[in-house]
Amino acid sequence: MIQITNLSKHYGQLPAVDNLSIDVAAGEIFGFLGPNGAGKTTTIRCMMGILKATTGQVLLDGHDVVNDAQRAKAISGFIPDRPFIYEKLSGREFLNFIGKLHRVDAARLSKRIAELLELLELTPWQDELVESYSHGMKQRLVVCGALIHQPKILVVDEPMVGMDPKGARTLKDLFRALAQSGTTVFLSTHSIAVAEEICHRIGIIRKGRLIACGDMAEIHRQASANNGVNGNLESAFLELTREAEGEERVRDS
């Protein structure tokens, strides 16, 4: 469903993403992990056609995000790490606008808005201006916007930041339910616990390069193969990123 092939993005001389290739199947929740500044957000922005890659290709359900952008975007939803919402619009007006951008027909749209607002517990505030929402409420509204057109692919960048435990639980359940119904979820996160809990497969990126990819067992295998580390995903993640640092130090010397 998502095919990233040899994707690179350079900012001047600096490679933010370096020859990245990932395939994600339909109905899969793919966790995208990495330390700060590893290139996660840049990858996601290239995937959504917001940033033009230096080289490489991204196909969403077979549609190229650069050459066939409108079709690729029509089947995908995006939840950015720092989402923008028009502060002077009410929650319902905002969703109505997003739904129309995705060409959802009017009758279906109002039904869908009501469903999503109910699901994410925003119904009582639907006619309040967004400026009066708390951070968590804004985050949930953005989730509603990303799901308004029932996308085949959902790309999520750091979804749990600022969410209370109940909101986080609702979101995790939602991602699971979406995957079960065939939606592909590409989830970038700092939270190893979240990745461990809901992701089918995980990719770990460091300095723009994919350094490990596979299901939990494979990630543990890769971490322990060289260093004999056993334990949870956090230990494996720390070991893999540390190992990469070590390799670099050896390379630099």
Added chain:
Amino acid sequence: MPTILLLLTPTWLTWKNSFFRGAHSWTRRVSLVLLAFGFWIGTYLVLRRVLRYFETVHELGPALAYQLLLIILLTFLSMLLFSNLVAALSTFFLARDLDLIHSTPVAPSGFFFARLVTTTINSSWMVLFFSLPIFAAYGSVFGAGVQLYFWLALILPLFLLIPAAIGALVTHILVYAMPAKRIRDLLFFIGLFAFLVMYFLFRFSQPERLVQPESFGNFMQFLSAMETPSSPYLPSSWLAEILAGTLFKRDTDQGFFFALLASYAMFLPLAASWCSSAVYLDGWSKAQESRQGRRKLVWLDRLLDLITQPFPAITRALMLKDIKTFLRDTTQWSQLFLLAALIVVYLYNFKVLPLDRSPMPAGTIRTIVSFANLGLAGFVLSAIAIRFAFPAVSLEGKAFWLLQTAPISLRTLLWSKFWLSFVPLLLLGEVLILCSNLLLKVPGWMMTLSLITMFLMTFGIAAIGVGLGALYPNFNYENAAEIPTSFGGAVCMIFSIGFIAVTVMIVAWPIYTLAMSAFHRGRAFLPEYSVIAPSLLIVLALTVITVVSALRVGIKNLERLKD
């Protein structure tokens, strides 16, 4: 719903919701409407009087009015070109909702035209607002009737669209060629340069020459020069030709000029759209790349350390932070070039004043002009204070929490802002007064009175700017330029001008007494400091009251923010 209209709905809904559900009180709205209405009426009456005066000049009236119309429209065009360049950069490449819009399946052409409409509205509404009383005054004096408004409704949208399309086109090309965050700086320099060149050209071309027909070979030559646009290839001249046909009943081919205007208003947006489809994604991608590093200027750090030495440690730290932030923001300090140009032109005016042709004794007329200059210089200072002192607190922006949580008093904060505004304003004010009085060759007592009054007045102007800036802070601004144009900025301007007017009225009495005594005696007179002293004492008292109350109001409001 067409994509263009759909993409404009957030803008429309934002306006609607801000108006009906915003936190602003109705008193504030009504005062804004009254302010706007007062401005309209004022502009209309002043221009009508000027045009009526032109009409009294036999044969030449309409030609003079036409030349004035050309100058006004050319000024509008240059303002529109500059503001569209800046607005296009924001709406196409730097707006905060671009990620959201670009992650949806919106057609590029729909996006382009919706943003072009937004750019046109954002950068043109003020010009439209200023222009309507001007056109109404022309219509009323020259009896143009409904026909004028018909033409205006037809040609103004076309006239506004041309600079917007040029702005979008140039911005796309510039952003494609270099990173957007650099371009905003570049645009300010281009704009400032263009403005300065136009201002100098206008000033040094001496428009007063136009009312001295003896400088032309014969009357017909002069009249012909007056009835011809100086730049026939500019859209402002086409607009002037169309309006001249209706206003002055001149035999111009209105259809031809309308076709010219319409064809450019249709072609340029299409050309910009083609350009956008070719380069937008690359440019937009580049626009998100961060600014490059800067060199550290050791000598500047040392100089700033030296200048701020006399202040206490905390005030000094705040001042250093403010000065460095100011100097590193090109959009802020580049305006100083504009200021320098304005001062040169301001002082040049005093040099060319034909005072010796006056029927009054030279000493008296020079004193009267110097007195008027005191008020005018105060007005210039207050305009600068609105631009630099009023936003001082708001510029803390979203980092204001840092000062709120730091162990410093708000009083210290506001006083540091005050001194930082006061010193440059004082230097500027005294230089203006000293130079203009030297050029005017005023008597010694007038020089002393002006310099002391300006010294005191600067305290009040700086305090009103900083204090009311703290009373109406806007920490959530998107663009620093929007801070002085807010409601608080208007209130600040009114108070500042009121303070200057009262001060000038207080010193008017000794100046009148001494100037009139010289007029009756017909010669220069000796200084009479006993006449000046009481007025200066009253001005001193007024200044103290103004400074204390303005800063106190500001401090109280900042303290209320904690509640």
